[in-house]
Structures are given as structure tokens and as C-alpha cells.
Amino acid sequence: MSKGITFPLPMKKGFGATDRVDQWWKGPTAMSAYLGIMILYATWRGFMEADFWIFSDFGLSAGVGHGSGTMAIEENHAHVLSPLFSPLIVPGEYSWMPRHLQWISPAMFILIFPAGFRGTCYYYRKAYYRAFMQQPTGCAVSKPWDEYSGETGLLLVQNLHRYFMYAALAYLPILSFDVWLSINFHQGDAHAYGVSVGTLVLLLNVIMLTGYALGCHAFRHVVGGSSNDWSGTAMGRVKYRLWKFSTKLNEKHKEWALYSLFWVMFTDFYIYACTDPLFGWSDIVLWGGL
Numbered sequence: 308m309s310k311g312i313t314f315p316l317p318m319k320k321g322f323g324a325t326d327r328v329d330q331w332w333k334g335p336t337a338m339s340a341y342l343g344i345m346i347l348y349a350t351w352r353g354f355m356e357a358d359f360w361i362f363s364d365f366g367l368s369a370g371v372g373h374g375s376g377t378m379a380i381e382e383n384h385a386h387v388l389s390p391l392f393s394p395l396i397v398p399g400e401y402s403w404m405p406r407h408l409q410w411i412s413p414a415m416f417i418l419i420f421p422a423g424f425r426g427t428c429y430y431y432r433k434a435y436y437r438a439f440m441q442q443p444t445g446c447a448v449s450k451p452w453d454e455y456s457g458e459t460g461l462l463l464v465q466n467l468h469r470y471f472m473y474a475a476l477a478y479l480p481i482l483s484f485d486v487w488l489s490i491n492f493h494q495g496d497a498h499a500y501g502v503s504v505g506t507l508v509l510l511l512n513v514i515m516l517t518g519y520a521l522g523c524h525a526f527r528h529v530v531g532g533s534s535n536d537w538s539g540t541a542m543g544r545v546k547y548r549l550w551k552f553s554t555k556l557n558e559k560h561k562e563w564a565l566y567s568l569f570w571v572m573f574t575d576f577y578i579y580a581c582t583d584p585l586f587g588w589s590d591i592v593l594w595g596g597l
């Protein structure tokens with residue numbers, strides 16, 4: 308073949324045109340609905356806890372004296388804190404936050420890193436390039452535009468995935484600490500341990516996020532890469548075990564990615580429903596407590 312000559316595949320032309328006979332559109336359509344709902348929910352909740360004038364009836368966190376609003380269930384000082392607002396930042400109570408930024412919901416600071424981690428994840432890229440950008444529409448399905456420039460320009464940000472991964476790993480101990488706070492009940496000098504439904508919801512959230520983060524392709528490379536000998540030294544054997552563990556999780560990375568996202572949102576919704584009288588839910592203590 309002479310250099311420079313390309314032979315286009317014999318594909319049908321026109322958005323969505325294809326010779327495929329299966330229901331190829333179902334996956335991307337379901338994915339765009341799923342991701343769309345998750346993004347809208349997280350954005351709405353972030354705005355809900357802010358003190359925008361337009362949401363003045365909603366604004367709970369930013370106004371001094373509002374406490375933690377619908378961000379956390381308080382049961383005898385055992386906090387069940389929403390992962391969207393963890394670590395807890397109540398703007399009016401922290402002098403390090405400039406006054407002119409105090410109208411912003413804490414979620415908008417906190418979610419930068421988890422959102423960056425998911426947004427640059429290899430699996431999510433595939434999902435949302437297809438679902439939202441039609442790049443491609445599907446395998447062997449014609450898309451609305453011809454050009455393809457790869458992950459260049461603004462999309463170079465995808466190269467930051469490894470660094471978002473480091474930040475995301477830091478959230479795991481923070482969220483584990485939230486589970487710990489949820490089992491410590493206090494009243495005056497009295498202290499007791501207890502487990503509520505909220506504790507279990509938080510715990511499952513940490514497990515799901517751990518499965519997602521430790522199965523990350525970048526994490527797998529960090530623990531297993533740059534290694535020529537996996538049996539000769541103790542460090543080599545540890546690396547091998549970690550790599551095998553990460554590989555096991557990586558095989559189901561899609562499932563971890565999708566289910567953990569749902570569970571983060573459900574955890575937040577549970578806490579919201581238990582703290583807003585509109586729903587009338589309460590967090591049932593299953594064992595112990597005060």
C-alpha cells in the first residue's frame with residue numbers, strides 16, 4: 308500500500324445509520340439517562356445547600372447559625388454525614404474561608420476531586436463520549452461529524468487522571484472516619500457505641516468507593532508498574548499481590564464505577580430524606596446508641 312492513501316470502511320453515512328441489526332442504541336441511551344440524572348441530582352443538592360438569593364428558602368449551610376442543614380443526621384452527636392459534603396465545611400464557621408466565598412455550597416469545593424476522578428476515568432470516558440458527544444455514536448454506527456482529533460486541546464486534562472486518583476484515595480480514610488463518627492453517640496459525659504441504618508449506608512458507600520478506586524487502571528499501574536521482579540524481593544511480592552488484587556477489581560471496573568456512583572447519590576438522598584421534614588424519614592438505630 309502506498310503511503311498516504313487511506314481506504315474508508317464501507318459504512319453507511321448519516322447520523323445513526325448502520326448495518327448493525329442489534330439494538331446498539333440502547334446502551335448509550337440508558338447511559339445518558341443514568342449519568343444525566345446523577346449529574347443533575349448532585350448539582351441540585353450542591354445548590355440546595357448554598358445561600359444563593361434565588362434559593363434563599365433552601366440556603367442552609369452558608370448562613371451562620373444554620374448548622375449542618377440537610378448535610379448530616381445528628382443523633383446524640385453521632386453524625387451521619389453525606390459523602391457529598393464530607394469533610395464537613397460549614398462556611399460561616401470557618402474563618403479561613405473568605406467572606407465573599409461563603410455563599411458557595413461546600414459540595415462545590417469537595418466534589419472537584421471526586422468529579423475530576425470520575426470525569427477522567429477510562430471507563431467513564433468511553434461511556435460519556437458515546438452517550439453525550441457521539442464520539443463515536445457506536446461501533447460501526449455513523450456519527451454526526453467526521454473529524455476526530457483524539458484527546459487533544461481541552462481534553463488534555465484527561466492526562467491528569469493519575470493525580471485525581473491520588474486525591475480520590477485521600478477521601479477513603481475521610482469517609483471511613485465518617486463511619487466511625489456515626490457509631491459514636493454522646494450525651495453530656497455519656498458515650499456509647501451504636502449502629503444505625505445510616506451507619507450501614509455509609510459503610511457500604513466506603514466499600515463501593517474502595518472497590519472503584521483500587522480497581523482504577525492508574526492505581527493498578529502505580530502498584531504493579533516499573534517492576535521487573537515480582538518474586539525475588541519482599542517488596543516485589545507485595546507489589547505482585549497488590550497488582551493481582553487491583554486486577555481482580557479492574558475486571559469489573561465498569562460495575563464498580565456505575566454502582567458506586569449510584570450509592571454515593573443514594574447515601575446523600577437517604578441523609579437528605581432523614582433530615583428534611585418533607586419526607587418524614589428517620590434514621591433507625593439498630594443496635595446500641597443512647
Ligand code: FES
Nearest residue numbers: 428429430523524
Ligand atoms: S480508570 Fe476508572 S477510576 Fe481510574
